[in-house]
Amino acid sequence: MNAAVRIAGRVGRALRETLLTLAAAGGVACVVLTILAFAGGYSLIMFRTGSMSPTIPAGSVALVQRIPASDLAVGDVTTVDRAGELPITHRIIDISPGPTSAQRMITMKGDANQSADPAPYTISEARIVRGSLPGLAYVIVWLGSPWVLGTITVGAALLVTWAFWPRARRPAPADAEDEPPGAADDAPPSPGFATRRERRLDRHVASCVAIGMLAGLPCLSSAPPAGAAELISITSNGGGTHVLDAVRPYDWDLDIDAASAPADGELTITLRGEGHGVELSTVVRSCTTRWDGSGCPGAATTLGIAAPLRLDGAEKPLLRQATPGVVHLRISVTGSGDPSGAATLILRATAEQTSVEQSVGATVLPATGGPSPALLAAPAAVLTGLGAALIARHRRRER
Incomplete structure (x- = not known):
């Protein structure tokens, strides 16, 4: 024992x-x-x-x-x-x-x-x-x-x-x-x-x-x-949760930068929706320059008229063009349905087999580049x- x-x-x-x-x-x-x-x-x-x-x-x-x-x-x-x-x-x-x-x-x-x-x-x-x-x-x-x-x-x-x-x-x-010091x-x-x-x-x-x-x-x-x-990046004015209205749209502005992509490549942009209890409708437009509070300072093009966006996670094609290039999009979103419902919009940009995503809606994105409370744990x-x-x-x- x-x-x-x-x-x-x-x-x-x-x-x-x-x-x-x-x-x-x-x-x-x-x-x-x-x-x-x-x-x-x-x-x-x-x-x-x-x-x-x-x-x-x-x-x-x-x-x-x-x-x-x-x-x-x-x-x-x-x-x-x-x-x-x-x-x-x-x-x-x-x-x-x-x-x-x-x-x-x-x-x-x-x-x-x-x-x-x-x-x-x-x-x-x-x-x-x-x-x-x-x-x-x-x-x-x-x-x-x-x-x-x-x-x-x-x-x-x-x-x-x-x-x-x-x-x-x-x-x-x-x-x-009787033991000497340190013997123990x-x-x-x-x-x-x-x-x-x-x-x-x-x-x-x-x-x-x-x-x-x-x-x-x-x-x-x-x-x-x-x-x-390095090949492609997305910046937007969105993030976090936004309350949608059935009449007044929420404008989600995005800048897709594929200026570093090879000259013989292709940029594809898709949009998908995920969630429940909400009916969404989107209008997608592009601008030759960055969108601002007053609209498009340059020339605007409508890529898709008002159409329902299904929340089934299926990719909806928005744009396909040659690289390099920069695309400025405004996605105007209206919604109605159950007040307890929630939805997330995810835009995906792909160039040279590299994909980058940006999302907005019910999902709150974590902060980057600064200290997080989790680090104190x-x-x-x-x-x-x-x-x-x-x-x-x-x-x-x-x-």
């Missing part, structure tokens, strides 16, 4: 130390990445398209560093920020002086694209790719799942609580007064009891876990998909577990 208890105790301590060491290593990695991000201008970006294949295939994660434009050279793979649009990551094929001494005009081209980007970019700084790992984007997306984050949060809290929870001390032998730490453990050295080690490592979880909080957020929509859980263990330790001492 004593042998079984002794083996179980050793296995438990080995498992605890292994888990704590792995968690501490993850915390230290988060701390290092956070320091690099603030001190060296480093960040991570994900690639969902293959415009840089085979150098950087779709699904890769790249480490990028923000540097002045004067430090760039032809051949560098660079991420350029674009006003009002998503960043683009391509290889520099030409550099020329810009309007000021700090600016440069660069021409870029994706390794997998047949032609260069439509126009050069005037920049004063950019993010240069320092290295990439294929397939890591899928792992990051998986880790960003609420279920996975929740499991990690609960696991971290339980691990820290386990490490700090007070344990029974090894009973002192009758002749303990080196003596073999009794069944089911942990030595002082093991308890100190567990607490030190658990402290690293807690510090890593707190200081490395930015690591919990997903890497920004800077290369996610991990440190809160760790601190809760740590507090519970310390309270239990204090009560044990009072007995």
